[in-house]
Amino acid sequence: MTQDYRTLLDDEGYLFRLEDWSEPLAEQLAQDKGIQLTPAHWEVLWLLRDFYQQYQHSPAMRPLCKAVSLQLGAEKGRSIYLMQLFPGSPAKLAACIAGLPKPDNCL
Amino acid sequence: MNKRFLLICSRPPYGSSAARDLLDIALTCSVFEQSVSLLLMGDAILQLLPEQNPTAIRQKNLNAIQSSLALYDIESIYVDAEALRFHGLSAETLLLKPQALEPDALQQLIREQDVVLPL
């Protein structure tokens, strides 16, 4: 990862080019937001990246919960769980760290 | 307040932004926790043909977004039966397995809605 990773990001902290994403960059982006990535974070991030691959957009909160629920179990699909991992707006924050565009339809 | 929305599209995919707009509005309605149904009339049934690949015309694959509709709890997808006959297609071969409606059923569907939005 280069020193000037900030030049890869737009005003809101999302990557201009999705192909610039890497795991170390994700660690850095998370750290900037006060988050230390754990395996619990990573399983959601990988799920998000799969979601984007398959559906070609970043999910809003509701479909994110549903997708997590279907793949990682109902307990993890609750918004409170995702709020604990990615405080504030999980759909936006997790998309950002996962190197995906900002969700369009997000409250 | 929860309202029943019916979004109606009659345009084919890719030639205009209509099909994208339909999906954008549908996803937005879902985020606001409104119940959404989609009705594809006329050429709009062609939006549900599987195996689209618009990469070379630099557009997003509508099939990809359509496949995510169930995750947004949008599961009521209807097509106009006359359009199926016109294009020689059957509902079972289309993505999302839409329900084909004859005019009577289509009119009934409209009467059950709070908001009807042709696009």
Next chain:
Amino acid sequence: MSRSLHTLNTPPSDTDTLSHCLMALSEGDELLLIEDAVYFTLPAHRHKLPSGVPIHALAVDLQARGLTNATDISIISDPEFVNLTLHCNRVVSWF
């Protein structure tokens, strides 16, 4: 009784929009012709509209296009248009 007001704004040459509108029209609904759809009041096109539902045309759009001979349809003003929307359960705009 659940009643819809359908507005149509496309000219008679746009047969697809007309056919979708007609397919969606239930008994008890109302049809309002606005903008280029007021050309449906010409004698050559009048039979293309259904006979079972009340049909209205917007006065300002008829006037603008020199269509002064519309007979068996109700010609309504803008305030009457607003009134009509208030008396229906939903408005469905075909364009």
